[in-house]
Amino acid sequence: MEQDDMQAFAAEVRAFLDAHAAKAPDPAALTWGEGDDSMAYFSAEPPEAERLRVDEARQWQRTRYENGFGWITGPAQYGGRELTPVHDMLYDAIESAYEVPDTGTIGVVGLGMIGPTILAHAQPHLKDRWLPAMYSGDAIACQLFSEPGAGSDLAGLETRAVRDGDGWILNGQKVWTSVAQHSQIGVALTRTDPDAPKHRGITAFLVPMDTPGVEVRPLRQMTGGADFNEVFLTDVRIPDDHRLGEVHGGWTVALTTLMNERATVGNEGAGPASAALSPDRLAALMRATWTWDDRALRGRLAELLADAMATDHLNARAMRKLRAGVAPGPEMSVSKLMYGQNLTKAAHFISDVLGPRLIADTGQWGTYAWSELLLATPALRILGGTEEIMKNILAERVLGLPKDPAIDSRSPFRELRNGGTR
Numbered sequence: 001m002e003q004d005d006m007q008a009f010a011a012e013v014r015a016f017l018d019a020h021a022a023k024a025p026d027p028a029a030l031t032w033g034e035g036d037d038s039m040a041y042f043s044a045e046p047p048e049a050e051r052l053r054v055d056e057a058r059q060w061q062r063t064r065y066e067n068g069f070g071w072i073t074g075p076a077q078y079g080g081r082e083l084t085p086v087h088d089m090l091y092d093a094i095e096s097a098y099e100v101p102d103t104g105t106i107g108v109v110g111l112g113m114i115g116p117t118i119l120a121h122a123q124p125h126l127k128d129r130w131l132p133a134m135y136s137g138d139a140i141a142c143q144l145f146s147e148p149g150a151g152s153d154l155a156g157l158e159t160r161a162v163r164d165g166d167g168w169i170l171n172g173q174k175v176w177t178s179v180a181q182h183s184q185i186g187v188a189l190t191r192t193d194p195d196a197p198k199h200r201g202i203t204a205f206l207v208p209m210d211t212p213g214v215e216v217r218p219l220r221q222m223t224g225g226a227d228f229n230e231v232f233l234t235d236v237r238i239p240d241d242h243r244l245g246e247v248h249g250g251w252t253v254a255l256t257t258l259m260n261e262r263a264t265v266g267n268e269g270a271g272p273a274s275a276a277l278s279p280d281r282l283a284a285l286m287r288a289t290w291t292w293d294d295r296a297l298r299g300r301l302a303e304l305l306a307d308a309m310a311t312d313h314l315n316a317r318a319m320r321k322l323r324a325g326v327a328p329g330p331e332m333s334v335s336k337l338m339y340g341q342n343l344t345k346a347a348h349f350i351s352d353v354l355g356p357r358l359i360a361d362t363g364q365w366g367t368y369a370w371s372e373l374l375l376a377t378p379a380l381r382i383l384g385g386t387e388e389i390m391k392n393i394l395a396e397r398v399l400g401l402p403k404d405p406a407i408d409s410r411s412p413f414r415e416l417r418n419g420g421t422r
């Protein structure tokens with residue numbers, strides 16, 4: 001019965017995609033020297049080209065939404081289909097064989113993390129206003145969490161919100177805010193009670209990004225683009241009905257976002273990792289650079305591919321748990337850790353295969369292009385929780401090792417300088 005349901009859904013997805021998109025070339029049929037050799041993870045385009053790309057992504061999201069695939073797991077009330085995460089994954093798997101615009105700008109943070117947070121914690125008028133807008137591609141949302149002094153130790157955030165009649169006045173600085181330059185809304189964590197322990201004095205707000213006092217400044221990356229921003233909040237007035245969750249209850253709201261971040265980041269890591277670790281592409285690269293006969297390199301390639309397969313199986317296990325209605329456990333942290341480590345090993349391997357061709361563009365197809373991915377690798381080891389934080393989670397929750405002493409979680413925030421972790 002369940003199998004029939006999945007087959008019917010898959011047929012529906014294929015019919016939709018056949019009608020609206022072209023089939024992508026089979027990656028296994030890679031012909032060295034033909035087609036686009038870009039391996040970029042972050043954009044490095046001029047602003048006009050980036051705007052065009054975002055418009056295409058919005059348009060494609062609208063097409064999905066109008067055809068019942070914009071929010072596969074979401075409530076019907078907001079345009080969702082009320083299907084399972086497995087239907088969602090099946091859709092993604094089928095769509096990956098078609099040439100469609102990259103909707104990462106809209107999807108990763110906004111639809112993957114902020115949408116579920118608004119659904120769980122916002123007042124009805126905000127859900128009505130923003131959820132259909134987001135899932136139909138009209139509105140983009142960003143995550144205003146990290147600050148210069150609060151990343152892994154997110155609960156150490158210092159942006160203040162102070163009561164002002166029927167609203168709040170926000171002051172502070174956020175950093176690393178992906179897609180803020182394209183966003184209509186953001187979810188901000190603020191400190192509302194500095195006398196409470198750090199996790200208990202936080203309140204979350206939905207911030208319309210056109211509110212006076214919100215200033216978005218791009219951060220230029222070493223890959224050339226500017227995907228992240230600093231966001232300065234100066235006397236930003238937010239009505240109380242834009243609060244998410246309870247006053248001082250923002251940590252619960254943050255946990256909803258972070259739980260969804262871990263799940264999204266698992267998939268996030270999979271994209272660039274599978275592009276980098278495609279056996280066909282790596283074997284073709286070795287042949288093109290005359291390194292195929294190097295037995296030591298071939299051994300490292302085999303090791304890389306074995307690790308990538310193990311990671312994929314681990315992810316598949318988490319997906320099977322989801323299918324059975326069980327929340328995935330620490331395997332999400334292991335696969336996040338593994339994707340980062342696999343990519344790092346791949347980066348070293350590719351550097352050894354390419355040598356100077358990685359840093360000087362000789363014009364040879366499929367060589368210098370790797371530099372775009374390699375420069376993005378460190379970011380993929382940080383976003384969604386650094387490798388050290390993933391290791392801490394595994395040490396404590398899987399291996400049962402003692403927790404770090406966290407006296408800072410009990411003391412009033414005002415008395416702290418630096419603290420514990422997310």
Ligand SMILES: Cc1cc2nc3c(=O)[nH]c(=O)nc-3n(C[C@H](O)[C@H](O)[C@H](O)COP(=O)(O)OP(=O)(O)OC[C@H]3O[C@@H](n4cnc5c(N)ncnc54)[C@H](O)[C@@H]3O)c2cc1C
Binds near residue numbers: 151175179380387420
């Ligand atoms: C690509 C990318 C996109 C991002 N997008 C967003 C976004 O949209 N919105 C947003 O709010 N944030 C975003 N971030 C920020 C991200 O969440 C933080 O960078 C991350 O949580 C780490 O925080 P930090 O940079 O302050 O590093 P820190 O927390 O200062 O860590 C510095 C180093 O210390 C280590 N460390 C810290 N604490 C411990 C500990 N307890 N035990 C062992 N080691 C520790 C870390 O592992 C790291 O190596 C993004 C980051 C990246 C790379």
